Structures are given as structure tokens and as C-alpha cells.
Amino acid sequence: MSSSDTLTGRDSPGRPAAPGGSAPEAGTLVADDSRSGRARAALRRRPNLGLGLGLGIATIYLSLIVLIPLAAVVWRSTEDGLGGFWAQVTTPESWSALKLTIGASVIVALVNLVMGTLIAWVLVRDSFPGKRIVEMLIDLPFALPTIVAGLVLLDLYGPGSPLGVNLAYARSGVLVALLFVTLPFVVRTVQPVLLEMDRDMEQAAASLGAGNAMIFRRIILPNLLPAMLSGTALAFSRSMSEFGSTVLISGNLPFKTQVAAVNIFGQIESDNVVGAAAVSTVLLVVALIVLVTMDVLQRWGSRRG
């Protein structure tokens, strides 16, 4: 889930092209004097050497930092066999945490689907004083450390809140924290698509008498849908894995407000490696599913585009 996808202002994902897209073929240049002859020979040699070395380094880097550690998590989670794995996942506390996290993430994703699109719409199609500041602030949840966000939300919505509410130790507190950290995702995925959208069809429809709602539903929405869903998937994924911002406001009441990440943290502290690894593996599987979904969505989107 590359956040830069949503930040580059591009409607195409930051992924490189499909295989075979832009590999330089050795010897594609045709000038044929001795100097470029040498160069051509160099071309034939070099890509393979550079490729081999670069690939090797990249593989080692990713293996040491990402692949092997994640594999270790999955491996340790099955230390007591699949039965043991399942037992750890279904302990009352962990199961409760997983249910809460998935439920909250679904709610948060849906809210973001609506509000994110709405905000993107307002930012692109509307103008008002202070829009540039709002535009900039949207990225704040990306840049702000999660624990600072948690502290701030605790002050605003916890005991001693100037607004007179107290969402601490309640699920609504968890929801607010998750909504905060997922705010930019849908907005930043939808915005570029909206910006690049061709207004001709809308204008044609309007001149033929279609109302705003119908124009939105029939013309705009279908074009926006892949980006909306893509951003929603990102928001869901982020919400599932969130830790820092929920730690303070939720009070981490087991069965009530403890999210999966906090549950895992507690198990790590208590040295229950298998339990921590098991719940972590569940989260990893969910992340993979979301990744695959996004891949499918992007293909669908680029086919439509």
C-alpha cells in the first residue's frame, strides 16, 4: 500500500509497467562506426552485469529486512501446530480484538468512501477562502506521529474535553482515532482522477436536461469508482494495522476497546510469542488480501481509463 500512490497526483499507480514494458534491448542503436560499435558491445554486456548486481543487492536488502522477519512470524505462529495457532487466535481476548478491529475498519472504510469522495469533490470543484490551507492539512495524518495524534485526540475527545464529550474507554474513541489516521487515503486517490476528468460528457448531459444527481450517478461515479475503491482499500488496510493513535484514547479495555495491534503488543510484552505471532499472521493475511484486491482494482481501473 504505497502512500505515495495517493500523493503523486497521478491517476496511474506508481507501479512500473507490465513485464516487458520498457526493458532496454541491447543493441537497439543503429549507428555503425567503430566508436558506437564499442558502445553497442558495452550495451550488450552492461545491462546484465548491472541487472545481476542490482537484483542481488535488492533481494538481499528486502530479504534481510522484510521477507525473512515476516516469514519468521508466520513460522513461529505454527509452533504448536495448526491447532495451537487456532487456539491462540480464538482466545476470548484475541478473538474480541480481531472482531473489533475488522468491524471498526469496515465502518471507517465506508465512512471514508463517502466523506473522502465528498472532500475530494469539494477540493476540486469548489473554491473558497482558505482552500489552499485545507488542501495542505489533508496530508497531516500522514506526517503526524501516531502517538501525537493519539494524545491530541485524547485531549479533544477524552475526559477534560473542551467539547464536553468523553469518548475515552469507548469504541467511539477508537473510531475517531481510526478516522483521523485514514483521512487522506480516499481523498488523495480520488482527487487526481477528478482533476483529469473530461467535463465534456457532463456538459453534454446537462445540456440534454440531465439533473446533477443523474450526471453524478451515470457519468462521474463510474469513472471515479476504481479510484474510490482503491482509496477505500488503503484506508481499510491502514485502519486494520493502526496502533499508536488508539493506545491512549481507547484505554485498551479488553473485549471493549482493544484493537488487534494492541493485543499483539500486550502478548509480546508478556512473552507469549506464539499468540502474538498468530494474531500477527491473521493481520498479514488480511493485508495480503487487500493487496490482491487493490491489484485487481487497478487493472479494472486502467481498463476503463
Place this chain on the structure above:
Amino acid sequence: MFRSRFKWGATLAAGALALAGCGGGSGGDSGSGSSGQKVQLSLVAYSTPQEAYEQIIKAFQQTPEGQNITFTKSFGGSGDQSRAVESGLRADVVAFSLEPDMTRLVKAKIVAEDWSKDQYNGMITESVVVIGTRKDNPKGLSTWQDLVKPDVEVITPNPFTSGGARWNVMAAYGAASRKGAAEQDGVDYLNSLFANVPVQDDSARKSLQTFSSGKGDAILAYENEAIFAQQKNVALDYVVPDETILIENPVAVTATSEHPAEAKAFLDFLRTPKAQEIFVKNGYRPTADQVPGADKFSAPSGLFTIKDFGGWSEVAKKFFDPKGSIMADVERKLGVSVEQ
């Protein structure tokens, strides 16, 4: 044009890195075997004496023995910290809430077996379990029986991660079972008490944080923690029940320490009147005699100790074995994790 900008950027980055590297080099390493005069000791302790130890370390560094010693410190739930040291957290001096967390390290050969063979049995401070309430005690909670009334929420940490929680459990059990004479009464009481506990944090300090942020009507805590809270202007009052347990906190140097002489010097300093006075200022009952300020502590009429239940080795098995014990059953009934 780009070249100069690029070079600027590269120079800045390199300079920043160099600064960070230099700055971090001297102070920032989790050092073992640092060369030169300065020796670095690692103190791993339970959660509540953080302020006390920070003050004591400063005082120690004013003495000739402590001049060239710097410290890295770690504070957390007593059980968690003990397990961390067992799993590899480097430590020269360890201070826990209760003896079993030390015994775990003796079994792992990290602490020598004779750690407690001195006149204090290896204990450095004492305290008692108190009942903390909101300011002016609006619900009028002052006895153990008050805590199991309906609509009363009591905050206490998780006894499988926090040392303080274990003391709380034994104090509650001791009071309800009349020092162990009526075991079933005691177990019934524990079940009723924990049914009133909405959240079990992993350390005593965290449970104080929970209480002070508005959750719960009462908190079971060390006396020193209640005093600490009041010093920090938390709106808390506390009652010392007549029946309560004497808390004794062990401290030791590790056998795996790379600076045993310096670690021992620090330990000896902890026994001096100066250090004990700092403990008293932070709410701890001293183990030394005649420490100024110690007369502020009351002596509960029904005070008992862990020996009344057969000592920690018995109690750990009977009450706190995650595989099967009184507390494991209580927690299981509530669905709370007892993994260790």
C-alpha cells in the same frame, strides 16, 4: 546548475549524518565494555520507582564511587521486565516488585543464588497495599468489603505481568481469608473483586494512569504509588486498610554484569541513609533504621506478610501459575489472558 544544487544537498546530508553520528557515538550506545574511564551500568526495574531511582542515580554520581558511572534505565511491569532480562535485555542491577521475579533470574543463572544472604534478605524498600479513591472519597470506600459492592469499579493491574498486582491479590486474599485460615472465603472474595475490575493494565504505573484519567472508583496500589500520585497533583485520596500485606521489594546485581564492582558500589549506595531518604521522600518505607521522614508511615494493626501464606514459592504455584492456579481460574472466568 543542477550540479551545484545537488552538491549542496549532498554536502548537507553528509554533514547532518556526521553530526548525528558524532553525537550519538558517545552517549547513545547501549554500551557494554566501553573503553576509557566512563562505565555504563544498566538498571532494569519495575515501574513505580522510576522517579526515586532517577534521583538516587544523580545522588550516586555525586559520590566518589559514582563519579564515572553513567546509567541506562528501563522501567516496566515487574513480570515483563524480569522476562525481558531472561530473554536477553542486558542488566547490571535489577530491582523488582517481588521475589519471584528475582527467583526467575536465579533459575536462569543471571542472578547469583546468594543474592538475598544479607541482613535485609535482599530487600531494599517496603510498602503496603492501600485502597486509593477519588478525592474526598465520594463513594465512601474504605474497607475490602466496600470494593465488592455492586456498581463499584476497582482498578488493579494484571497479576500475570505486574508485580504490584500480585501484592494486591495477596493483600485482598489475606484480608478476606483471615490470613489464609478461611481459604474458600478468600477465593470467593477474589472472584467478586475481579468481577468489578474493568481493565487490567500491564503495570502498576499504567493502572495509576488509567485511574487518574477517570476510570474506576477505587484503585488497589502500593502506598508509594498513592503518595507519588498525590505529589503529582492527581486528585486521589487513599486509605491504609487495617488488614493489608507488607510489600518487600528485592534488588540485586546480576552475575552476568560486565562491571560487577561498579554494580556492587551502586547497590551499597542504595543502602546508605542518603538513598533510603530519597526512597522515603518518594513514598517508600525504608529497610534501614532511623531514616528521617519515616515516621509519617502508619503501622496497620492487621499487617501480615507473604510468609503467612508459605512464602512466594508456595504462593506463586498456588495463586499465579498460568497453567492452573487460583488466579488463573479467576481470570479464565473473566476471559482475561493469563499467558506468561
Place this chain on the structure above:
Amino acid sequence: MAKYALRASALIYLLFLLVLPVGVICWKTFADGVGPVVESLSSPSALHAFKVTAQVALFAVLANTLFGVGTAVLLVRHDFPGKRILNALIDLSIAVSPVVVGLALILVYGRFAPVGGWLSERGIDVIFSIPGMVLATIFVSIPLVIRAVAPVLQEIGIEQEQAAWTLGARPWQAFLRVTLPGIRWALAYGVVLALARSLGEYGAVAVVSGRLVDQTQTATLLVEERFQNFDPQTAYATAFAMAVIAVGTLLLINLLRPKEDVQ
């Protein structure tokens, strides 16, 4: 009119979720004036925490920049078996929960784990020490530089480099003089993103740091620890400083964000 309703909904939502929180942090931090804030920020603990944060972030950003540019070139310019797996791994790293990142690193680099044990015998501690925190920070920010640079690399195409090669330039010369300048703004953007992420990381470093006060405590860890220990003044002061840094990086991000009309 629908337009005003939409605008109002969006702005109200943003007010409660974004604007007010930012305001609250200023209010809470400076409730007792500027003096205590400066005092807290210049305390030894805070200074040390900032130093640790800067150290960890710089190493992580440097590593990910080098790796990021190289991998972007690899992914865009070359074709090889396993390319999709590489891509998937890169995307996965940012979707993993920070706590899981910490756990994963402990299981491999902890003192009694396979790699960690081997290193520990040679006197190198990874977990509970700065290198572990650098690893954790690298993990969570791996894709940022790559995904910023790759699209631009793709758009530039290889013609200019090929031209340089035919004129006799060595590959590294062509890279430094032709490729790098072409991607410099995208690279800057990616680096700022990675820096913001590295400075603000909390969950992963919380797991691998071992609660070592004053030692492996980053600014984010300091905020939590001071808050838990009833020292709200230092907690808020540090949080405010982090928020100011965050807003600063926000400005940079917005300045450097690639526009639709590229170069």
C-alpha cells in the same frame, strides 16, 4: 444549493477531525506559557530523544534512498523473473502493522534468535539498541522513495541515457549526469515522505526499543513515556515539537508534489 451543503459537510467533518486537534495541541502545550515548554524541550531526556530520533531517521532515510533509487531503476528498466514478487513485497511492507514489524524483527534479530544470537556473540546488539530501531524504521518506509521515483523514471524513458552511452559515457556517469537530474524532484519528494515517516514512527520502535529510558528512546517514545509518568508538560512539549516538524514536512511535501503538467 447542493454546492453549499457539500462544502459545509466537508468543512465540518474536517473541522472536528483535523483542525480542532491541531488547535488543541497548541492550546494544551502553551497553557502555562512558553517558559515551561522551552524548559521541557531542553531537558537532557528530550534532547537525547531528539538526537536518537534524528540518528535513526537519517540512517533509515539514507538506506531507503539508495535502495529506493536502485530498485526503481531495476523495476522500470529491467525485466526479470520474480519481478511481481519484488513488487508485492515492497507494497506489503507499508501495509504491515508496526507492532508486527517489531515482532518480526525480534524473532530474527533478538538476542536468542538465529541471526541475532550470531551477531550478539560478536558483540553487536540489534534489538534493544539503535540498529534494531533503524531496521524497524527502514521496514516501514521502504516503498516511499521507490514509488515516488519509479513513475517519473518511466516517463523519462531511456533515450537520453542511451544517447549518453553511445557517446562513450560509462554507466555510472550516465546515471549521475543524466538519470539522477531527471528524477531529482521526484526523488526529493520521496525522500521527504520517507523522512516524515521515519521521524514519526512509534509502534515498531516501541516494540524493539525495550523501554530503555534515555537510551533508545525516540521523541515519539518520549511522548508516551512522559505522559504515562505524569509529566504532561514534557509530553505535550515534545508532541508539539513533533507536530511542528510534521507541518514543516507537509509544506515541503506540497511544494515538491509532482504537478499534473510534469516538467
